Amino acid sequence: MSKAVLIDTTKCIGCRGCQVACKSWNDLKGYKTAFSETWTNPVFLGNNDFTRVIFREATKPDGSLHWYFAKRQCMHCSDPACASVCPVGAMVKMPEGPVVYDDSKCIGCRYCMLACPFGIPKFEWEAALPLVRKCTFCAERQALGLAPACVATCPTGTLLFGERDTLVQEAQRRIRGAPGKYVNHVYGQNEAGGTSWLYLAGVGFGELGFNTQVPKEPLPPLTWNYISHIPHVIAGVIAFGVGTWYVTRRQELRPRPPAAPRPRPRVEKEDQP
């Protein structure tokens, strides 16, 4: 069974306890950060942050201005583009849920960064031999039967850790149970073919800064559709090449007038004037 987290952003108070817990547990370097215009901190997710809480101002349907908070991190897709594009298999989706990264294999090509529809993998640009960094879904804590550090820290119950199937049902139950409180969309249920991290929100996800253009189907089949046809291309090119070679060679071997003999290889005479 695959683990997941449901984030009910309506419960988040923006305390950033999850950010602190994540830094502590993963031993990520602290650095001087800054606030964005709406008080998100840090302004960009970097290679020393696996998560951050987005602070956004948005207008509610009744016209009042509201401050919304949404914790962002790797979505841990069910069929992740980053894992499919990695040329050395450094990114792997575990059956338990986490998308993990083996930095001893990584060559630093950054195809995962290009491919990720959520813009999550970050690069150690400042290092001489940089690697990719992203949230691990605390795979090593999960292996010990513990919840991810951020979930264990959250004081308001915004983060709910459990089986993905159960959490999707729970999200739907909450939407049905409190009409008007939530928009009718569980972000992550179908995005990129489904993700292990699911979101509920009181306003449209676009207003919270989520990418709403993410395809609803898994991405890896797009490239696999090409790769799986390579054997056909091989057969086609070989058949065409050999066929043309055979046909044109027969034409060439036809008897010709002696005045125009076919030039023969004369390697031995190379040094003659």
Added chain:
Amino acid sequence: MKSREDIKIMTPSTKVLVAVMLLGLAVTFYRLGMGLGASTNLNDSFPWGLWLGVDVLGGVAMAAGGFIIASMIYLFHLEKYRPIVRPAILTAFIGYLLAIIALFLDIGQPHRLWHPAVFWQVQSVMWVVAIHVILYTTTLALEFSPMLFERLNMPGAVKTVHKIIVPVVLFGALLSVLHQSSLGAVFLIVPGKLSPLWYNPKLPFLFLVSAVMMGLAMVSLETNLSSRVFRHPVDPSIFTGLATISTWVIVFYLALKLFFLITGPGLAAAFNGSMEANMYLLEMIVGVVAPLGLMVGTKLKENPNGILAINILVIAGVLLNRMNVCIFGLYRANAATGRSYFPSWMEFAITAGLIALAIFIFKMAAKHLPLLSPDTGSAH
């Protein structure tokens, strides 16, 4: 044969080449010592930039001439083009070596460049690309080897290569077809990011066809330039022959591009005045419409210098296409995550250094190897 005494090494233009190469070498050391953040303007929003767009994607497309001309001689028996097969193969070999250097400098862990050969991941287009680079560079080395063996006076080795040359060329053509199209397939994974002006499921095929255009233009261009620089006469019918083939390929490419534009984002998307639309129009006018108009509508095609001008347009157009797919077509989606990108002077310096290196190697080969001498045609 011996080295050609008439090709002088230290000409003024070669001095410029060497200066550009030395600057590139200095920046290379800086990049390897200090990392990508210190030397490039790449960032988390723009993980890929100039080196991948121009040096790798453009360089590999330029190298397509090698497999095209080799196939024309050894598979299609078009003997007319035999005098240009060696420069074409050498250009492809140099192109791939430079692409490998560019990849080596672009990846974060250059010392692990060999990892894809050991850690297989067949689901990854990038792995497919890596395997093709390894196999095809080896194949090109083999196709190139007779020039070296002749120079070293090893007729036995030349004969051995000659015996297996047809299957080797076929293998090389197969790898090239797959590699050129795979570079397009790299971008199939970003449907939400790459502008629909370029994104479509047949991107691999478009990359292949445009690489053929670029390869033919490169071979014609380099034959023209080297015949002047090295005072080596070339049968003009070779240029007109290549131009005729090229015209048909460009007509086919134009039809494909129009089909995908109309069935995809629609004709209006190319004329809405956005940055993407303008880049698309620029690419199409420079690389497709203008060359085609000049080939068909003027008498330029009748003389090698007219063809030279057309070839430069085609090469610039396909280079623009690669930059559009790798940089400009992705710009809006990447910039939406908060940052911008314009290459640093060091990125330009390394790109310029690699181009200078390519020209320098070609010149050295023309001087020291049986590349352009009149009797090369009978060598294998």
